[in-house]
Amino acid sequence: MRVYDSREELPVDFRDLLRHADEAAARAYAEYSHFQVGAAILMNNGMVVTGANQENAVYPCGLCAERVAAFAASSAYPEVPFNMIAVTAINPVEPLREPVAPCGSCRQVLFEYEQKFGHPIEVLLAGQQGPVYHLQSVATLLPYTFHAGFLPK
Numbered sequence: 480m481r482v483y484d485s486r487e488e489l490p491v492d493f494r495d496l497l498r499h500a501d502e503a504a505a506r507a508y509a510e511y512s513h514f515q516v517g518a519a520i521l522m523n524n525g526m527v528v529t530g531a532n533q534e535n536a537v538y539p540c541g542l543c544a545e546r547v548a549a550f551a552a553s554s555a556y557p558e559v560p561f562n563m564i565a566v567t568a569i570n571p572v573e574p575l576r577e578p579v580a581p582c583g584s585c586r587q588v589l590f591e592y593e594q595k596f597g598h599p600i601e602v603l604l605a606g607q608q609g610p611v612y613h614l615q616s617v618a619t620l621l622p623y624t625f626h627a628g629f630l631p632k
């Protein structure tokens with residue numbers, strides 16, 4: 480993992496993808512937690528697909544930004560690998576000073592697409608301020624992973 484001390488230090492293409500994630504976070508439907516998360520996936524065809532968390536009065540029905548983005552991307556472009564996902568969040572009470580950490584379910588979902596295409600998905604994690612983490616693959620976020628190879632053939 481590479482740690483950038485701030486967004487200003489990022490290469491311009493990383494900063495651009497993070498800007499898409501910022502814009503998605505601003506569109507979150509976070510009626511209950513008020514924690515707005517945005518994800519932006521750079522596809523291998525150059526398209527960017529975004530997602531924001533969607534909450535629900537029946538709390539477990541909601542979905543994280545990363546999965547909203549991943550499912551939208553895979554639905555729109557089922558044969559196109561994901562190159563990178565940028566994730567960020569807005570805490571309206573006090574600015575988030577550390578990178579947001581994707582939940583276990585989102586790591587598992589992203590890992591599925593990494594495996595499907597045999598193509599690493601780089602991960603860029605940011606808060607509103609402070610450091611940005613750049614990881615080479617989803618696998619690095621999910622050791623000893625359950626994968627399709629365990630299932631009956």
Ligand code: THU
Pocket residue numbers: 509512514515516531532533534541542543544545579580581582585
């Ligand atoms: N959330 C995400 O969308 N992504 C994450 O990486 C962490 C958590 C959402 C789920 C819920 O809507 C809110 O943030 C609080 O957990």
